[in-house]
Amino acid sequence: xxxxxxxRAPRVEILCVGTELLGGRADGHAPYLxxxxxxxxxxxxxxxxxxxxxxxxxxALREALRRSEGVILCGGLGPTFDDVTREGAAKALKRRLLxxxxxxxxxxxxxxRHGFAIPESNRRQAFLLExxxxxxxxxxxxxAQRVVLGGSRRPKLVYLxxxxxxELAPIFERQVLPDLKRRLARGLSVExxxxxLIGLAESKAEELLRPVIxxxxxxxxxxxxxxxxxxxxxxxxxxxxRSQNRELKTRLLRQARVxxxxxxxxxxxxxxxxxxxxxxxRRGLTLAxxxxxxxxxxxxxxxxxxxxxxxxxxxxLAYSNGLKRRLLGxxxxxxxxxxxxxxxxxxxxxxxARRRCRSSVGLSITGIAGPAGxxxxxxxxxxxxxxxxxxxxxxxxxxxxxAGDRETIRRRAASFALQQLLRAIA
Amino acid sequence: xxxxxxxRAPRVEILCVGTELLGGRADGHAPYLxxxxxxxxxxxxxxxxxxxxxxxxxxALREALRRSEGVILCGGLGPTFDDVTREGAAKALKRRLLxxxxxxxxxxxxxxRHGFAIPESNRRQAFLLExxxxxxxxxxxxxAQRVVLGGSRRPKLVYLxxxxxxELAPIFERQVLPDLKRRLARGLSVExxxxxLIGLAESKAEELLRPVIxxxxxxxxxxxxxxxxxxxxxxxxxxxxRSQNRELKTRLLRQARVxxxxxxxxxxxxxxxxxxxxxxxRRGLTLAxxxxxxxxxxxxxxxxxxxxxxxxxxxxLAYSNGLKRRLLGxxxxxxxxxxxxxxxxxxxxxxxARRRCRSSVGLSITGIAGPAGxxxxxxxxxxxxxxxxxxxxxxxxxxxxxAGDRETIRRRAASFALQQLLRAIA
Numbered sequence: 001x002x003x004x005x006x007x008r009a010p011r012v013e014i015l016c017v018g019t020e021l022l023g024g025r026a027d028g029h030a031p032y033l034x035x036x037x038x039x040x041x042x043x044x045x046x047x048x049x050x051x052x053x054x055x056x057x058x059x060a061l062r063e064a065l066r067r068s069e070g071v072i073l074c075g076g077l078g079p080t081f082d083d084v085t086r087e088g089a090a091k092a093l094k095r096r097l098l099x100x101x102x103x104x105x106x107x108x109x110x111x112x113r114h115g116f117a118i119p120e121s122n123r124r125q126a127f128l129l130e131x132x133x134x135x136x137x138x139x140x141x142x143x144a145q146r147v148v149l150g151g152s153r154r155p156k157l158v159y160l161x162x163x164x165x166x167e168l169a170p171i172f173e174r175q176v177l178p179d180l181k182r183r184l185a186r187g188l189s190v191e192x193x194x195x196x197l198i199g200l201a202e203s204k205a206e207e208l209l210r211p212v213i214x215x216x217x218x219x220x221x222x223x224x225x226x227x228x229x230x231x232x233x234x235x236x237x238x239x240x241x242r243s244q245n246r247e248l249k250t251r252l253l254r255q256a257r258v259x260x261x262x263x264x265x266x267x268x269x270x271x272x273x274x275x276x277x278x279x280x281x282r283r284g285l286t287l288a289x290x291x292x293x294x295x296x297x298x299x300x301x302x303x304x305x306x307x308x309x310x311x312x313x314x315x316x317l318a319y320s321n322g323l324k325r326r327l328l329g330x331x332x333x334x335x336x337x338x339x340x341x342x343x344x345x346x347x348x349x350x351x352x353a354r355r356r357c358r359s360s361v362g363l364s365i366t367g368i369a370g371p372a373g374x375x376x377x378x379x380x381x382x383x384x385x386x387x388x389x390x391x392x393x394x395x396x397x398x399x400x401x402x403a404g405d406r407e408t409i410r411r412r413a414a415s416f417a418l419q420q421l422l423r424a425i426a
Numbered sequence: 427x428x429x430x431x432x433x434r435a436p437r438v439e440i441l442c443v444g445t446e447l448l449g450g451r452a453d454g455h456a457p458y459l460x461x462x463x464x465x466x467x468x469x470x471x472x473x474x475x476x477x478x479x480x481x482x483x484x485x486a487l488r489e490a491l492r493r494s495e496g497v498i499l500c501g502g503l504g505p506t507f508d509d510v511t512r513e514g515a516a517k518a519l520k521r522r523l524l525x526x527x528x529x530x531x532x533x534x535x536x537x538x539r540h541g542f543a544i545p546e547s548n549r550r551q552a553f554l555l556e557x558x559x560x561x562x563x564x565x566x567x568x569x570a571q572r573v574v575l576g577g578s579r580r581p582k583l584v585y586l587x588x589x590x591x592x593e594l595a596p597i598f599e600r601q602v603l604p605d606l607k608r609r610l611a612r613g614l615s616v617e618x619x620x621x622x623l624i625g626l627a628e629s630k631a632e633e634l635l636r637p638v639i640x641x642x643x644x645x646x647x648x649x650x651x652x653x654x655x656x657x658x659x660x661x662x663x664x665x666x667x668r669s670q671n672r673e674l675k676t677r678l679l680r681q682a683r684v685x686x687x688x689x690x691x692x693x694x695x696x697x698x699x700x701x702x703x704x705x706x707x708r709r710g711l712t713l714a715x716x717x718x719x720x721x722x723x724x725x726x727x728x729x730x731x732x733x734x735x736x737x738x739x740x741x742x743l744a745y746s747n748g749l750k751r752r753l754l755g756x757x758x759x760x761x762x763x764x765x766x767x768x769x770x771x772x773x774x775x776x777x778x779a780r781r782r783c784r785s786s787v788g789l790s791i792t793g794i795a796g797p798a799g800x801x802x803x804x805x806x807x808x809x810x811x812x813x814x815x816x817x818x819x820x821x822x823x824x825x826x827x828x829a830g831d832r833e834t835i836r837r838r839a840a841s842f843a844l845q846q847l848l849r850a851i852a
Binding site: 050051059232410 | 445447448450451452453454472473474475477482489493592632649653714719721722723724725726730733738739740782783798829831836
C-alpha cells in the first residue's frame with residue numbers, strides 16, 4: 001500500500017551501472033539510496049540498472065534529467081576498460097572529460113600508500129567532467145563527482161558515485177545527501193516515523209491502519225513493507241511548514257500506535273532480533289537454541305545485533321537425529337514414537353537446550369523444509385517450535401505450516417520463532 | 427568485467443512496479459529475469475523500479491518500447507487501489523481496459539475455491555487490455571497479460587506479470603520465455619556456460635581469464651560476478667549459427683577451464699556449499715561444526731542444499747565462552763592463555779566438534795566480527811579457523827583478516843571456511 005508524496009517535492013532518480021546488475025547480481029544501492037532519500041522528503045521517481053555501455057548510460061541520464069531535479073549515478077568509476085560512467089555522463093551532458101593533475105597525484109598517493117605500483121589505467125580515474133567538483137573518497141581511489149546544471153534558482157544536480165558500498169555510503173551520507181537537501185530542498189521540512197509490527201498479514205495491517213492511511217494529503221507518504229511475517233509501516237510528512245509536520249507526526253504516530261496495538265513491537269530502525277535482545281536484557285534473561293531444520297538461521301539473526309553475547313549464549317545445531325539424541329539428549333523413545341518433527345521432540349529440545357546451556361530460556365525449531373521428506377500427515381512446511389522459560393514449569397510447543405520453497409520455509413520459521421519468543425518475554 | 431552482446435540480439439527491458447521498491451525493499455525480480463533472459467540470448471538493456479503510479483508506469487513503458495522489442499512489467503496487478511499497472515499500460519498503449527466475464531468467473535471460482543468471499547475489488551483483476559491475451563496464473567487470482575504490437579514480421583511484445591514470486595516465476599518460465607524465444611528470437615541459437623572459482627580476487631580472475639575474454643565478438647557476452655571471495659564467470663554465445671556456437675562453446679570452455687586451473691570448483695548452477703556436499707559424499711565423509719562469531723551462518727549455508735542431512739550432522743553454536751567450555755569442552759587453560767579468538771581455541775573447537783558429534787570432519791570458526799571487541803593484536807575482522815579430519819592426525823588452524831562491517835566479516839568468514847574445507851577434501 002502506498003500513496004505518493006507531493007509532486008512538488010524535489011524528484012530524484014537513481015541509475016546504477018554494471019552489466020552484472022543485468023545478469024543476476026541484485027542491486028543493493030537503489031534500495032538503500034531510495035529509502036534514505038524518501039525519508040529526507042525527496043520523491044524517488046525511478047531507479048534503474050544499466051549495462052556498462054556509455055550509450056545506454058548517456059541515454060538514461062538524459063531522460064532522467066528531463067524528469068528530475070537530481071540524478072545519482074552509481075558504479076562504473078573504476079580503472080578498467082568497462083568502467084564508462086564518466087564517458088556516458090560526458091556524452092549526455094555534452095561536456096568534455098578533463099585530466100586533473102592534482103587528482104592524479106592524490107590517486108597516486110593513495111595507491112602508493114597501499115604499496116601497489118600505479119597502473120596507467122588508474123589515470124582514467126583522474127578525469128573530471130568539465131565544470132564538475134570532485135567529492136573526496138576516503139575509502140577508494142575513484143573520486144566521486146558532482147555537476148550542477150542550470151541556474152542557482154532551479155539547479156539540476158548530477159552525482160557520480162563509486163560502486164563499492166563501503167565507498168559509496170559515506171560519500172552519500174556526508175556529502176551528497178546534505179548537498180541535495182541544501183540545494184534542492186531548502187525550506188522543505190520533513191518528519192518521518194516507522195512502526196514495526198508482528199502477528200498479522202500485510203493486508204490485515206493495511207486494514208488496521210486504514211484510518212491513518214486514508215488521511216491522504218499530497219505531501220503525506222505511507223508505505224507498508226512485509227517480509228516473512230514482519231511488517232514495517234513508514235510515514236513521511238513533507239508538508240508546507242515545520243510546525244504542521246511536527247504536529248501531524250505527533251498525531252499520526254499516536255493514532256497509528258493505538259491502531260497497531262499489541263502487534264507493535266518497535267519503532268524507527270528497529271528489528272525483531274533487536275526487540276528480542278532488549279526484552280531479554282530488560283528481564284535479565286539468557287537464551288539458548290536447538291535448531292534442526294533452520295540449522296543456524298535463527299542464531300545468525302540473533303547475533304546480527306552487536307552486543308548480543310550479553311544475552312545469547314549459543315546452543316545446538318541439532319540437524320541429524322543422531323545429534324538430537326547424542327548431543328542434546330532427546331530420548332530415543334521420543335524420536336521413535338513421535339518422530340523428530342513433533343511437538344514432543346520440539347519441547348524436549350527446548351528444555352534440554354535450556355538445561356545444558358544453563359540459560360534462562362530455551363527455544364527449539366524442528367520441521368520439514370523440503371523439497372523431500374514430507375508425508376501426508378506432515379507435509380513439507382510443517383514446523384514445530386518448543387519454548388521453555390522460567391515463567392512456567394511447562395514447556396510450550398507450537399505447530400505451524402509455512403508455504404514456499406526450502407529457504408522461504410526456513411526463513412519464515414526463524415521469524416515465527418522470534419515472534420513467539422518476544423510474545424513470551426515482552 | 428563485461429562486454430555487451432550483439433546489438434542485433436533482441437532487446438528486452440524489465441519494469442518492476444511497486445513503491446516499496448523505492449522505499450527500501452530490494453527488487454528480486456529484475457536479477458532473476460535478467461539472468462534468465464541473458465542466458466537465452468536476449469540483450470537486457472535496462473531494468474527499472476517504478477512507483478505505483480499510472481503516469482510513471484505509462485511513461486516508462488512508452489520509453490522502453492521505443493528502445494526494445496520486449497518489455498516485461500512485474501507487479502501492480504493485485505486487487506487494491508494502488509495496483510495500477512493495468513491502467514498505466516492502457517495509457518501508454520492507448521488501449522481500453524475491457525471487462526472479461528469469463529476471466530471474472532475464473533477469478534471468482536479460484537477465490538471461491540479457497541473459501542473466501544469474493545470482494546468487489548477483485549473485479550478489477552478481470553480487466554484485460556484491448557487485444558491482450560490472458561496468461562493463466564495457477565498460483566494466484568491475477569491473470570498475466572500479453573499484448574503483441576506491430577506486424578508479425580517485427581512484433582513488439584508487452585507482458586504484464588503478477589508480483590508474487592511464486593506466481594511470476596512459473597508464468598515466466600512456462601509461458602513468457604518460450605513465447606519471447608518463438609516470436610523474437612526465432613533462428614537465434616544460444617549456448618552458454620558458467621564456471622565457479624575460488625581462492626582469487628575478482629581482478630585476478632579477470633586477468634587469468636583474459637585470453638578468453640579478449641576473444642571479443644559482438645555476439646559473445648562475458649560476465650564476472652564476485653561475492654565474498656567466490657567468483658562466477660558467465661559466457662553466452664549467441665552467434666549466427668548453431669554449429670558455430672557449439673564449436674565456440676567447446677573451445678572456450680576447454681580454454682577457460684585450463685586457465686582457471688585449481689581455482690575451478692564447479693560449473694553451471696553450482697555453489698560452494700553444493701561442491702562441499704559432493705566432495706563429502708564422494709569420500710564418504712560426514713561433517714560437524716563449531717561456530718562462534720558466525721553463529722550459524724556456515725551451517726545455514728550448508729543446509730540450503732536439499733539432502734545435506736546425508737553428510738552434515740550439525741554441531742555447536744559455541745557463541746559464549748561459557749558454552750565453548752561447558753558444551754564443547756574447550757580447556758579453561760586455552761581460553762585463559764590464548765583467548766577464544768586464537769589458533770589454539772579454533773583447533774580445539776574443531777577437534778572437539780568432530781569427536782563429540784562422531785563425524786569424520788570437524789570445522790570451527792572463532793573471531794571478532796565487531797563493531798566492538800577488537801584489540802591492537804586482534805583487530806575487528808580477525809578470524810581463526812580449525813579443521814580436523816581423517817587425513818591427518820594434526821588439526822589445522824588458519825588465521826584470516828576480513829574487511830567490512832559485522833555482517834560482511836561474518837559472511838566472508840563462512841565462505842572462507844567452506845573454501846578451506848573444499849581444498850582439504852576435494
